[in-house]
Amino acid sequence: MPSARASNERVQQKGRTRRALLDAAVQLVTSGAQPTVAEVADAADVSRRTAYRYFPTQEQMLVEAALEGVRGIMAQAIEGSDGARADIEDVEARLDRAVQALQQSAVANEQLLRTMIRLTISAPPPADSALNPPVRKRGYRRIEWIALALAPVKKKLGKRRYERLISALAMCVGIEALIVLRDLRGLRESEAEEVSRWAARALLRASLEETTTSRKARKARTARTARTART
C-alpha cells in the first residue's frame, strides 16, 4: 500500500499537459484539418503516448478541441450583442438580432462547427449508452441565447407554446440550418442568413398570433382554470 496521502496526483502538471494538448488541437482543428495524434502531440511538445493517456481516442481529443473552440466563439458572440439590450419590448427585433449574430458567427466558423457536428453526431442516442459515456454532448449555447431573446414573451406564450417555439427556432438557426441551406439549397452566406431571419420572424409571429387569436377558444378550453388563475 502507498502512503495514506492520495493527493500525490500532480494535478498541476497534468493540468498543464492537458491544456497544452488541447490548445494545440484547437489551433490545428480551427485551421480546418483533422490533425494526426502525432501532429497534435508534436505541436504540444509531448509524446504521442502521453497524448493517448489524456485522450483515449483521436476523435475524443478533436471533439474536446472543437467544443473548446466553439465555446470561445459563442462566448464572444454573446458578449458582442449583450451590450445592446436597450429594448426589452420589441421581441421581434431582439430575436432578429440574436439570429443575425448566431448565423454570422456560424458562417465565420463554419469549418470548426462542421467538424464539431461530424464528431458529435456519431451514433444515435438510443444506441449503447453504457459502454461509451456519450463524450459529454455539445454545448447548448444556442438554446440559451434564443431563450434570452424570447424572455419578454415567455409568460405570454405559456410553457407549451414557448418550448415549442424554442425548438422550432433551434431548427432554423445555427450550424445545422446553415448546412441545410448551403449543401442542400446551395445558398450563399447572405442568402442563408436571410432565410433564417425570415423563418425566425415567421415562427415568432405565428406563436404570438396563436395567443391573441385563440382567446375565445382558450376560454372555452380552460374556462374554469383560467378564471381562477387570472386574479
Place this chain on the structure above:
Amino acid sequence: MPSARASNERVQQKGRTRRALLDAAVQLVTSGAQPTVAEVADAADVSRRTAYRYFPTQEQMLVEAALEGVRGIMAQAIEGSDGARADIEDVEARLDRAVQALQQSAVANEQLLRTMIRLTISAPPPADSALNPPVRKRGYRRIEWIALALAPVKKKLGKRRYERLISALAMCVGIEALIVLRDLRGLRESEAEEVSRWAARALLRASLEETTTSRKARKARTARTARTART
C-alpha cells in the same frame, strides 16, 4: 495503341462487382456500424484490392452505400403517400402529410441517416474543390418532395417567396431537424414530429399571408430588407 474497339470494357462484370460491393456495404452500414473495407470486401466475395479499385476510399464506399439505402427509403415513403393525392387544393394538408411522412421515415432510419450525415458533412464546400470531386453530394429528395407538396401555390407565391419557403421548410424537416430536436432539445420522436409539423404550417401560412396582405406592405418590406442587407 490497342485495337480501335474500346468497348472491350466488360461493363457487365464490373457492374456485378460494384453491385456486390454496394449491396454488402448497404447491409453492413444499415446495421449501424462502420465496416472495414476488408469486411465489406469479404462479404462481397471480392478481394480488398478490388474493392479499392471501385471505391478510392472507405468513406466514399460507405457514402455510396448510405445514399443507396436512403434512396430506397425515400422512394418507398413517396410511394406510400402518393396514392392519396385526392386533394390538389388544400396545400396545408398536403404539406402536413408530406412533413409527417418525411419525419416518420427519418425516425425509422435515424441510424442510417445519421451515418449519411456524418459521412457527407466532411469539409465545407468553400474548401479545395479541385482536388476531390465533391463525392456527388447527397440526394435532394427532400426538396423534391417539399416542392411536390407546394406545387399548387408555386405561382401564387412567386419565385422569391417560393424558393425562400422551400429553404425554410428544408431546415424544419428531415434528419438535420430531427438531430437538433433530439440531441439539443431532448425531444421524443412524437414530440419532434409535432414541432416539425407546426413549424411547417406556420411557415406556409406566413408565406401565403405575405401575398395577401397587400402590395404596399411588400414595398415597405423590400426597402427594409435592402437596407439591412446593405449593412
Place this chain on the structure above:
DNA sequence: CGCGTTATGACACTATTGTGCCATGACGCG
C-alpha cells in the same frame, strides 16, 4: 537534500487505410 511516487518518453506491436506491382485467370472477339 533525498527518497518514493508518478507522469512521461521510448520502443515494440497489432490493426487498418491506401497504394504499387505483377502474375493470373476470365472474358470477348476475330
Place this chain on the structure above:
DNA sequence: CGCGTCATGGCACAATAGTGTCATAACGCG
C-alpha cells in the same frame, strides 16, 4: 479455338490509430 485485353487477386509497403511494457525523469513531501 486461340489470342489479346482486362479485371482480379496476392503480396508488399508506408502511414496512422491504439495499446502494452519498462526505464527514466520530474515532482512533492518529509
